[in-house]
Amino acid sequence: MPNFSASEYADSVAQKLDGLGFRVEVDHRSEKIGKKIREATLEKVPYMLVVGDRDMENGTVSPRHRTGEDLGGMSLEQFAALLKEEVDARTIK
Numbered sequence: 001m002p003n004f005s006a007s008e009y010a011d012s013v014a015q016k017l018d019g020l021g022f023r024v025e026v027d028h029r030s031e032k033i034g035k036k037i038r039e040a041t042l043e044k045v046p047y048m049l050v051v052g053d054r055d056m057e058n059g060t061v062s063p064r065h066r067t068g069e070d071l072g073g074m075s076l077e078q079f080a081a082l083l084k085e086e087v088d089a090r091t092i093k
Helices: 006-019 035-043 053-058 077-089
Strands: 045-049 060-065
Touching: 006 053, 006 077, 035 045, 035 077, 060 077
Parallel strands: none
Antiparallel strands: 045 060
């Protein structure tokens, strides 16, 4: 298991995505995850990355689309490629 917290892992993922030119925010509030997801959905945030212990262990992210679709675990590189493809094609729903 990595020597850092989920919060630090989320920050490192955000930093990498920011470095690729994507707008990123990390929600460090101590609210329940369900509440954070509901709020982000209501705000129409295109994608939410939920990162937990399994993601930290595997070096992955678990994206959720604002429609509620859970895209499952994938590498950060796969997710960045998906974002780039949607941004380039302007197909974010």
